[in-house]
Amino acid sequence: MSETEEVKAFYKEKHIAFVVDQDSHRSFEYWLSEHLRMNGLYWGVVSLVIMNALEDALPQNEVIDYILSCWDEKTGGFGAFPKHDAHILSTTSALQVLKIYDNELQVLGEEKKEQTAQFIKGLQLSDGSFQGDRFGEVDTRFIYTAMLSLSLLDELTIEITDPAIKFVMACQNFDGAFGMLPGAESHAAQVFTCIGALAVTDNLHLLDDDTKLGNWLSERQVLPSGGLNGRPEKLPDVCYSWWVLSSLAILKKKHWIDLQKLEDFILECQDSKDGGIGDRPDNQTDIYHTCFGIAGLSLIDFEKYNFKEIDPIYCMPTEVTKKFRKWKK
């Protein structure tokens, strides 16, 4: 290694403290983010589990108690915070965290498992798409989270997946990438949800020539930073390290971008003083970018960091995802 190349450190201990500390930061902003708390918990748990620090850092019973306290018995799903309404996004996060601790989801019990499955299935519309709750917002994000949740509950059926995937394929654009709805512009996070939905439902063969999509994804890497952006002519952002790289990983094309440069970019976005990762160098850190930065590093080289390997489809450790049955057509 030449002298001009500096080796960038990964501040593991600081990140662990940053994640664990989320709850003790009782600023006004903390209270304003109750509606994201279940997702926040998932981002924190994934960050820790990938860094092999979950057991020591978070008391398992407290996490599980919190999740159960967010159960919304009116609808049979999970809200983001106690008393908040159930939504598909918080329900998926809840299931992902529970699954990381307990492959059989025993703490939920058969009745709640059944109700959760019914809640999700009830959100599917006649065109195959899913709404986030009964108020009608439709987005390919909700198809992915629905497919993922039903997979974790082992409740997928062809009657659900076929129309859902038909809707997903209607969201593919001329550039090979996907948008949030049919006719919507391609967006890297939406690409992840669409390819993820295809992968969870054993439908990747529908992308019979994925070169165009792979091309579009690889063009997301930009100079001079080496980071990835979400759309043409937009700035790079650490969270796309996950959305784009996981998509490339599912397509077996991770080598279509410069992983070393991306790794450098993620490391550059760390806060070396207080821990955590931000969207760009020198920007404010948060748990969301911390999670997807770490998840990105795991996809790049989990062994180098002594991380757990992450599953690009489920965004959970592979040691968790290989334990449960994957649905086959």
Place this chain on the structure above:
Amino acid sequence: MQHGIKRVSLSAEAKRLKLEKDKSKIAHYKQLTENIFSLRNLQTYTVESLKETTQILQINPEFYTMWNYRREIFEHLKNNIPVEDYAQLMDNDLKMLMVILKRFPKVYWIWNHRRWCLFELVKINRVDWQYEYAVVSKLLELDSRNYHGWQYRRFVVQNMQIQATTKAAPASKNEESLVVLGINIEEFKYTTSKINKNFSNFSAWHNRSTLIPKIYNLYLQLEAPSEKSPDVYDIFKSPRSILTHELELIKTGMYMDSEDTSIWLYMWWLLTEKFFTDELRKEDGAYLAVLEEQLANVEELNELEKSDHIYHWDNCWCLKTIILVKGLIQQEHVKTNKSSALLTQDIKNHIQALIEIDPLRKGKYLDQLEGKASIIPIL
């Protein structure tokens, strides 16, 4: 999720002061939240409870449960007040949402509530899509790439079309097509104006690509197409005339900024989209002629760029496009898209050069050289 906010490192003292200052804000916010949850528990669906949710949503528009409660209140009020009053409530919400959207243009829940209100107005036949159309134009002025804004625009346009075709007294098929075409032509012109302001606006290019086949097909349905917006009809006479017009448009952009990916992506669409190529293939050699002409253009630009570069490097996007177009030409000659037949020595040399000037994507280029990835990606 924090985006684009510079990190500030607070001293312990500054942190303490902030927490101190936050205290009263937090107390107010928690009080408000608790109050609303207890109102909801008591199934209170009054104008007063509505005001409470307004207060909290103005502080935190991401509090989705509060939007839900607000809608529950509306659902109950609706049955107990005159239609006119309900319409007024919805109009008030639209006004409030506009104010919040200007501050939080990327919050899904706000856009979703606006949609919900509009469908409520549809149910009582009081919706004004034209007004929404003006609203979304205004919001896209503030951020011309706002993903939500563009999606909302398509939603409004779609509903304007639905309204135009489901009038009480059905107009003739021709009249209907005229109205729908008019709406789409407006949209087409809108993308032109956005592009002229900034060629990098891929959101506009994307919309344009979906509008083109639609407008063409609508013109086909007219009894006297040449009478409807003759200047636009000139462009839309045939896929061929559209292609010529669009290629001319991007040529300007290419020379203005050859690094802009939006223009190149759009060009690739023009040169590979079935809507155009099927038409061109009807005439012997027409597709090849277009490809040859575009190749010459891009090669000329590349030469200019090379002479500007200190090491006389090829321009990256010119070279990518040269490879694609040469591949397409080769495909026309050998009548197959098999990689082995397309990879001429000349194309291989270009790919080798790309590895040098675009090393980020070296892995992809190596796959192409080995025939593992197509040089002309198809959908």
